Amino acid sequence: MRTTAAKFEIPYTQYLDPNGKPNGPLPAFAKDPKVLVGMYKWMAQVRVFDTKAIALQRTGQLGTYASCLGHEATHVGIGAAMLREDAFFPMYREYGVQFQRGVHMHEVLLFWGGDERGNCFKDAPAHDFAWCVPIATQFHHAAGAATAFKYRKEKRVAVTVIGDGGTSQGDFYEAMNCAGAWKLPAVFITCNNKWAISVPLSAQTSCETLAQKGIAAGIHSEQVDGNDIVAMRDVMDKALARARNGEGATFIEALTYRLSDHTTADDARRYRDAAEVEDAKTKEPMIRTRKYLESIGAWDAKQEEAWLAECAAKVDAEVLVYKAAGKPPVASMFDHMFANLPERLARQRDECVANEEHH
Amino acid sequence: MAKVALVEALTMAMAYEMKHDPSVVVMGEDVGKNGGVFRATLGLQDTFGPERVIDTPLAEALIAGVAIGMAAMGLKPVAEIQFSGFIYPCVDEIINHAGRLRSRTRGRLSVPMVLRAPSGGGIHAPEHHSESNEAMFAHMPGIRVVMPSSPQRAYGLLLAAIRDPDPVVFLEPTRLYRLNKQEVADDGEALPLDTCFVLREGTDVTLVTWGAMVVESLAAAAELEKEGVSVEVIDLATVSPIDEQTVLESVEKTGRCVIVQEAPISGGVGSEVAALVAEKALYSLESPIVRVAGWDTPMPLFKLEHDYMPSTARVAAGIRKAMEG
Numbered sequence: 001m002r003t004t005a006a007k008f009e010i011p012y013t014q015y016l017d018p019n020g021k022p023n024g025p026l027p028a029f030a031k032d033p034k035v036l037v038g039m040y041k042w043m044a045q046v047r048v049f050d051t052k053a054i055a056l057q058r059t060g061q062l063g064t065y066a067s068c069l070g071h072e073a074t075h076v077g078i079g080a081a082m083l084r085e086d087a088f089f090p091m092y093r094e095y096g097v098q099f100q101r102g103v104h105m106h107e108v109l110l111f112w113g114g115d116e117r118g119n120c121f122k123d124a125p126a127h128d129f130a131w132c133v134p135i136a137t138q139f140h141h142a143a144g145a146a147t148a149f150k151y152r153k154e155k156r157v158a159v160t161v162i163g164d165g166g167t168s169q170g171d172f173y174e175a176m177n178c179a180g181a182w183k184l185p186a187v188f189i190t191c192n193n194k195w196a197i198s199v200p201l202s203a204q205t206s207c208e209t210l211a212q213k214g215i216a217a218g219i220h221s222e223q224v225d226g227n228d229i230v231a232m233r234d235v236m237d238k239a240l241a242r243a244r245n246g247e248g249a250t251f252i253e254a255l256t257y258r259l260s261d262h263t264t265a266d267d268a269r270r271y272r273d274a275a276e277v278e279d280a281k282t283k284e285p286m287i288r289t290r291k292y293l294e295s296i297g298a299w300d301a302k303q304e305e306a307w308l309a310e311c312a313a314k315v316d317a318e319v320l321v322y323k324a325a326g327k328p329p330v331a332s333m334f335d336h337m338f339a340n341l342p343e344r345l346a347r348q349r350d351e352c353v354a355n356e357e358h359h
Numbered sequence: 360m361a362k363v364a365l366v367e368a369l370t371m372a373m374a375y376e377m378k379h380d381p382s383v384v385v386m387g388e389d390v391g392k393n394g395g396v397f398r399a400t401l402g403l404q405d406t407f408g409p410e411r412v413i414d415t416p417l418a419e420a421l422i423a424g425v426a427i428g429m430a431a432m433g434l435k436p437v438a439e440i441q442f443s444g445f446i447y448p449c450v451d452e453i454i455n456h457a458g459r460l461r462s463r464t465r466g467r468l469s470v471p472m473v474l475r476a477p478s479g480g481g482i483h484a485p486e487h488h489s490e491s492n493e494a495m496f497a498h499m500p501g502i503r504v505v506m507p508s509s510p511q512r513a514y515g516l517l518l519a520a521i522r523d524p525d526p527v528v529f530l531e532p533t534r535l536y537r538l539n540k541q542e543v544a545d546d547g548e549a550l551p552l553d554t555c556f557v558l559r560e561g562t563d564v565t566l567v568t569w570g571a572m573v574v575e576s577l578a579a580a581a582e583l584e585k586e587g588v589s590v591e592v593i594d595l596a597t598v599s600p601i602d603e604q605t606v607l608e609s610v611e612k613t614g615r616c617v618i619v620q621e622a623p624i625s626g627g628v629g630s631e632v633a634a635l636v637a638e639k640a641l642y643s644l645e646s647p648i649v650r651v652a653g654w655d656t657p658m659p660l661f662k663l664e665h666d667y668m669p670s671t672a673r674v675a676a677g678i679r680k681a682m683e684g
Contacts, residue, residue, distance in 0.1 A: 087432065089428075116462070116463050116464075116465060117465060119463050119464045119465065119467070120464065120465050120467060121464075121467060126467055126468075127431070127432060127468070129431070129468070130460070130463055130464050130468070134451060134455045134456075137424055137451060137452060137455060137456060139424075140420065140421055140423075140424020140425055140427065140428060140452065141424060141425075141427055141428035141431065141456070142428060143421070143424070143425050143428060144424065144425035144426060144427055144428020144429040144430075144431070144432070144436075145428040145429070145431065145432045146428075147413075147425060147428070147429050147434075148428070148429045148432035148433060148434045149432070151384065151410060151411075151429075151434065152433075158428070170418075170420070171420055171421070171424065171451075174416065174418040174420060174421040174424075175421060175424070175425075177416055177418075178415070178416050178418070178421055178425065181416055332465070333462075336461055336462045336464075336465050336466045337461065337462045337500065337501050338461070338501070338524075338525045339461075339469065339523075339524035339525055340524075340525075342503075342553050342600040343553065343600070343602070343603065343604070344600040344601065344603060345600060
């Protein structure tokens with residue numbers, strides 16, 4: 001006899017449709033227009049920064065840069081929901097989270113400009129991790145941080161982000177499986193933008209959703225419209241509350257679309273249909289947020305113009321800080337390797353410094 | 360004072376540090392109730408509880424990566440990898456993160472973790488349980504690689520590794536876990552890292568070794584003494600970064616150098632020692648450097664393991680060669 005051993009379902013949350021029309025009552029936090037305007041302002045700020053960063057790269061003033069175009073609602077929703085004492089474990093394009101946590105735009109530019117001082121995070125939480133380029137390893141670090149928080153009985157949450165391609169990695173599953181087994185205060189998010197460089201989601205997996213991969217790890221898993229800032233914030237709020245209350249980890253699949261190339265070193269026209277991108281542009285997050293805010297009288301064209309000008313001025317000021325940074329001291333390659341620099345490295349440091357003086 | 364085996368000295372060191380520092384936690388596969396497959400964590404869970412002696416899911420990359428996250432958030436994890444051939448999934452985490460995090464964040468984040476793993480052959484273990492992979496880690500910037508070779512050094516060096524504010528890969532010679540017992544004072548006294556130990560003073564030839572090969576090296580030195588050859592035996596202990604001074608001063612004194620390692624000869628830690636001596640003590644040498652090592656083959660299954668690992672006879676022959684050259 002065959003019976004059903006277990007059944008699962010993946011909830012999906014959307015409050016604002018692509019035209020900014022609510023498809024039901026909004027959650028309590030969204031009743032305050034100031035909260036929504038605040039998040040919209042961050043989204044606009046991120047987009048202005050992103051546009052500038054690409055321009056800097058195209059004019060030889062920045063190294064390879066990973067754009068976040070189209071991901072604004074997902075990222076800003078995550079950052080807006082987190083507390084300062086929580087810890088963030090990024091991949092490499094979550095500026096919308098990081099700016100809200102105090103990472104400076106010039107620090108992002110320094111990193112992509114080939115300067116490790118970008119990882120100093122002068123005013124962001126000192127415990128936030130640096131950018132994580134080896135895909136999925138950040139999931140382990142988040143699980144480890146959550147273990148430390150739980151061990152010390154702190155009401156803090158480790159939050160981490162991965163792309164859709166990253167969900168094919170073993171590390172992705174190992175970390176969530178561990179978070180399930182240990183009931184860790186962690187929130188794992190996949191920013192499903194449909195493309196892992198040139199490989200479409202259909203080539204990564206035959207899963208109907210990526211969220212269901214979290215079910216295999218035994219943690220609460222759901223899907224959200226990652227282009228809907230209200231839904232994103234709501235799902236994040238609930239996941240963080242669950243973690244803080246000792247109810248364990250959550251896996252969130254945020255559905256969005258990578259409107260940009262993978263990085264500035266990529267040309268998505270080689271592998272991606274223009275029609276698909278044009279269609280995605282009609283569903284992107286800025287339009288629907290602005291339309292909704294306009295519909296409730298919380299935003300207008302004049303405010304938009306004034307805010308974009310303010311963002312541009314802020315970005316320009318940060319670019320100046322970035323450009324003024326110069327080259328880091330060569331000794332800094334060695335100075336932060338160990339708390340106590342071994343003799344062998346101290347000698348290499350001297351040789352390296354002397355070598356710089358000779359050329 | 361109680362005489363203990365090397366593996367018991369490791370347990371003593373972990374227990375001492377856990378007792379005195381609440382940020383120290385032990386983790387790994389089967390480290391809890393089972394006390395580890397080699398019993399290195401025996402009894403720790405009974406004493407310190409399952410929150411501090413944590414059985415992890417069976418995933419080595421996870422063990423290393425979770426330890427990094429814990430360490431960066433202020434804990435001092437001592438993570439165990441069960442067998443030497445299972446350590447490879449950790450490499451991504453160790454090289455890309457453990458060794459880089461302090462440097463790339465300019466000291467904002469650090470990784471005070473220890474990754475413990477058995478090392479080497481000689482106990483008739485199954486396949487993938489007998490590898491000597493210290494050179495792989497020695498090549499990675501930003502981490503220390505330490506190999507104890509006696510119960511006393513196991514105790515003192517593991518304490519030092521746990522207390523060190525940076526990541527340490529701590530490779531324990533499986534063959535020595537229970538080979539000999541030695542009196543070990545449980546006094547919490549650490550031994551220095553980045554420092555060699557001169558195990559036997561001599562005047563004719565310097566023998567540099569580490570880990571389990573210390574046994575064959577000391578035996579060969581005793582044999583050569585009967586032939587009138589005085590061998591100075593140096594245990595590298597911290598195989599990366601190497602304590603250059605102790606090695607060079609010895610070679611300058613004796614004028615001859617033999618290097619003994621269990622790992623494959625090519626690209627090994629011994630190659631680095633040989634390069635060091637060639638670069639900085641060449642004019643002190645009266646004969647070419649001699650290396651005695653494992654072959655450049657996969658570690659064979661155990662019927663052939665003693666044909667793979669340098670024997671006392673091979674080490675002794677190496678010393679004689681250095682004396683003749």
